[in-house]
Amino acid sequence: MPDVTKENFYNRWRVVERNYKKYIDNQNSTARGRKYFEYVEEMKNIFGGKRSVHPEIILSNEQIEQLNPKQINNLENGNSTANTSGKSDSKGSISVATKTRHPTRKRESNLELVRDDRKQYYSEKPIIGREKLVELQRKNYLIKGRNTILKENNCKCCSDHSKISVFEFIFLFITHFVKRI
Known part of the structure; x- marks a missing residue:
């Protein structure tokens, strides 16, 4: 052994x-x-x-x-x-x-914080939605104004704007207003 x-x-x-x-x-x-x-x-x-x-x-x-x-x-x-x-x-x-x-007390306080955050989020959500809606309406109003100005000045892009690209539209828009300034 x-x-x-x-x-x-x-x-x-x-x-x-x-x-x-x-x-x-x-x-x-x-x-x-x-x-x-x-x-x-x-x-x-x-x-x-x-x-x-x-x-x-x-x-x-x-x-x-x-x-x-x-x-x-x-x-x-x-x-x-x-x-x-x-x-x-x-x-x-x-x-x-x-x-x-006291883990339940800590858990309850964390749950209460989560509830408060959600309550605040959902209370602010309609306000933010209304602000977005107001901004979109303002944007549409400005676009309509721009279009009427372009039609009054006989702009090329307003006669047949469906056949031009966005870049061409921007180029024509800038050149049209740059000439006026």
Whole structure:
């Protein structure tokens, strides 16, 4: 039997543990390319519900809490602190403590801001629409005035404007008014 030192043993254990964690992560992430781990049952028995291997699913970082030694002693004695809320099992002992930082209050304030923004947007939308309409009417009025001036001056472009391009129209318009100035 080869000589196995304590360091070799610990190193091999860390490698097996790391590979098991990779296996668990792979099983949770995808159905494709699944990995095979030969000591699955043994590692399940060893690690069980250990959080370093099977972490809780947390949707936000506000629920993460580091317990200080005072809180741990209080939990062991059955007392809970004011800033933690515990979930109890059927025996009545506190099993998990999570810190509440009023996430619903923050969510409600964010929703209220979104509601206010939408209310402001929809209250300003008809005003902006009316302003656009006034500008379009003003533009049409100016175009009609321009057309009547061009017809009065017997401009070439007004006689048959459907056969000329926009660029030709602009050129004729500019040359017609440049001569007058």
